[in-house]
Amino acid sequence: MPKTSARLLALLSLLQARRDWPGTLLAERLEVSARTVRRDVDRLRELGYPIVAAKGPDGGYRLGAGADLPPLLFDDEQAVALAVALRTVTGGGIEEAAARALTTVRQVMPARLRHRVDALHVTAVSPGPPVDPSLLATLSAAVHAREVLRFGYASSDAPRRAEPHHLVTRGGRWYLVAWDLDRADWRTFRVDRMTPRTPHGPRFEPRDLPGGDVAAFVADRFSGRHGGEWSCRGEVILDLPASVVSTYAGDGVVEELAPDRCRLVLGGWSWVGLAASIGRFDADVEVVGPAELREAFARLARRYAAAADRPLSL
Secondary structure (H helix, E strand, C coil), rough: CCCHHHHHHHHHHHHHHHHEEEEHHHHHHHCCCCHHHHHHHHHHHHCCCEEEEEECCCEEECCCCCCCCCCCCCCCCHHHHHHHHHHCCCCCCCHHHHHHHHHHHCCCCCCHHHHHHHHCCCCCCCCCCCHHHHHHHHHHHHHCCCCCCEECCCCCCEEEEEEEEEEEEEEEEEEEEEEECCCCCEEEEEEHHHHEEEECCCCCCCCCCCCHHHHHHHHHHHHHHEEEEEEEEEEEEECHHHHHHHHCCCCCCEEEEHHHHHHHHEEEEEEHHHHHHHHCCCEEEEEECCCHHHEEEEEEEHHHHHHHHHHCCC
């Protein structure tokens, strides 16, 4: 590779590595004069790279954003990481675009990197419903601009209004974490069920997400907990050793009452769900409380008894 071309690639790599570069520091790193740096910057501009220069004694250079996407430069690890990320895209409706991008990246890879990428095989299991990438862009823009969203939702006849805070993925599906203005509470909306309406509403001042951690918040909501607490919590006594129950009690609290008897305090997303969860211990149960848990056991007993009386469907 000619010396000038190699130097241009090195200069481009430096400009991509950090936001601002003083001209003197670039010259020092490239072991050339400041005048040569200026000439090389002009050459990169001619190739389509939008490099912004700051004047003055402390002036320097910055790689800016342009109207078109110029050629990019990646080191080996960045190229492999990009290819792996594109190959492992599942759900959300952007698989086709990711596959085309992967093909483009792979074509320009040296053989040693193509072999590493080709060795990775991924099988998508239960991908989520497709989502139009333009819808994701619309929601992301509303999150960034802090604009109230007006949208139709599959489970509601009336238009919804919400302050969008985070666009997240979970289990192959896309969700919008937002403050529901009509219900005055935090909600997670499935993006594939949303139909945004224009224009958007006014700008808003972001609220503090409960707990401050969007990952923990979403995990709590999908587990049935709110703010780290289960919506239903009950207490029972089981005819099983505490050592056995504690192995499968999750975040429940187990107290030994006798060698083969223990107290269990457990939470669930619903009373029937909690009763069914306790039933999996396959032991005699004494309900301490509350009454809602006792009623849930009665409901399940009637349901299971009816199921046992029905003939088998073969």
